[in-house]
Amino acid sequence: MRPESGETTMSETIEATPTKATYALMARLADNKFFLGRRYAEWCSSAPTLESSVAAAAMAQDELGHARAIYPVLKTLVPDAGTETDPETRTAFTAFSCLDAPFGGWEDFVAANVLIDNALTLVFESGKDSRFEPLAGRSRKVLQEERMHAQHGDGWVRRMAREGGAAREAMQAALLRMWDEVLCWFGPSGANDPLKTAGVLDASPDELRARFLMIVGPTLSTVGLKLPLRRAGDRWESTEPLPWDRWDAASYRLAPAKPGSAKRRRKE
Amino acid sequence: MAASVGIGAEYPHDELWDALRAVPDPEMAISIVDMGLVVKAERADTTCTVTLTYTAMGCPAMEMIEEDVRAALLALPGIGEVVIETVWQPVWTKGRLSAEGRDALMLQGVAL
Numbered sequence: 010m011r012p013e014s015g016e017t018t019m020s021e022t023i024e025a026t027p028t029k030a031t032y033a034l035m036a037r038l039a040d041n042k043f044f045l046g047r048r049y050a051e052w053c054s055s056a057p058t059l060e061s062s063v064a065a066a067a068m069a070q071d072e073l074g075h076a077r078a079i080y081p082v083l084k085t086l087v088p089d090a091g092t093e094t095d096p097e098t099r100t101a102f103t104a105f106s107c108l109d110a111p112f113g114g115w116e117d118f119v120a121a122n123v124l125i126d127n128a129l130t131l132v133f134e135s136g137k138d139s140r141f142e143p144l145a146g147r148s149r150k151v152l153q154e155e156r157m158h159a160q161h162g163d164g165w166v167r168r169m170a171r172e173g174g175a176a177r178e179a180m181q182a183a184l185l186r187m188w189d190e191v192l193c194w195f196g197p198s199g200a201n202d203p204l205k206t207a208g209v210l211d212a213s214p215d216e217l218r219a220r221f222l223m224i225v226g227p228t229l230s231t232v233g234l235k236l237p238l239r240r241a242g243d244r245w246e247s248t249e250p251l252p253w254d255r256w257d258a259a260s261y262r263l264a265p266a267k268p269g270s271a272k273r274r275r276k277e
Numbered sequence: 278m279a280a281s282v283g284i285g286a287e288y289p290h291d292e293l294w295d296a297l298r299a300v301p302d303p304e305m306a307i308s309i310v311d312m313g314l315v316v317k318a319e320r321a322d323t324t325c326t327v328t329l330t331y332t333a334m335g336c337p338a339m340e341m342i343e344e345d346v347r348a349a350l351l352a353l354p355g356i357g358e359v360v361i362e363t364v365w366q367p368v369w370t371k372g373r374l375s376a377e378g379r380d381a382l383m384l385q386g387v388a389l
Contacts (some may be wrong), residue, residue, distance in 0.1 A: 074335025
């Protein structure tokens with residue numbers, strides 16, 4: 010049972026969890042929060058409306074704050090990780106490839122808001138009762154702050170889709186560019202997931218993927234955006250196999266599709 | 278710890294908490310105690326340990342508040358060291374405002 014005040018009992022919890030997998034999880038959460046915050050911040054004064062510029066600023070501040078709260082945990086997991094536990098000196102970032110460069114347009118912002126932000130939040134939801142107290146202790150606050158992000162993404166993807174024409178096409182293309190990597194990001198399928206087994210998360214990668222599709226599927230389907238997913242009874246599922254041949258388990262991202270491949274043509 | 282639901286929390290009165298009542302929240306014109314940012318304040322000999330939470334994880338005023346907390350407590354007789362810890366549980370909500378803090382904010386026109 011966690012202390013009511015939120016005080017950490019790190020020595021107990023770290024010994025009870027697979028440190029390497031937990032470090033990797035916390036690192037990719039921190040890195041993605043850090044880069045998502047930077048990408049959001051670039052739209053603080055140039056979003057389509059004044060309100061969304063203000064929202065971009067608020068969301069950027071939230072994401073950077075979340076990253077700032079997570080990076081120190083890395084030091085407690087691997088004390089000799091040195092400069093890799095500080096975003097200012099870190100070199101081995103594990104963030105989504107679509108966050109490497111500034112967004113090409115507002116549709117990329119919205120796609121990241123809907124897909125990446127929701128995916129990250131889903132992992133915090135999965136960790137809110139984690140046996141790894143530093144994750145549990147931060148998750149509830151993150152979830153509190155992320156509610157507005159989810160509303161913002163949902164509202165804008167509906168608006169872009171209903172706009173029709175070029176806006177709708179750009180929105181769909183942006184979602185497709187990120188789709189495979191986000192679905193793969195929860196991790197490969199397979200039994201004995203160390204994070205679930207150790208109680209760090211309450212779900213396996215496949216279960217997280219299923220939850221994610223349950224979150225984004227209804228909205229994307231309702232507005233008629235064509236993504237490779239379908240409703241199957243009370244669940245949502247991907248209609249195409251994920252490109253695990255391009256998956257890099259170390260960086261937790263996909264290598265670019267080869268020129269001329271079917272997937273690449275679909276997204277161009 | 279004081280209650281923190283609905284009608285306004287009540288926080289202790291002792292030398293540490295009263296010293297912290299002199300530390301203003303940089304954005305709201307009430308103290309960090311009335312704002313509900315102080316979770317715990319303990320003294321062991323000459324060392325004081327304060328546990329803080331914030332309204333937002335991206336709060337830009339964290340360092341400023343910590344500096345003010347450190348200065349306020351080091352001004353107390355016999356305190357030689359101040360340790361500040363940040364926690365995100367309990368999650369800050371309006372329920373952590375003290376009754377006095379709620380009244381003050383409402384008089385300032387802040388909707389609660």
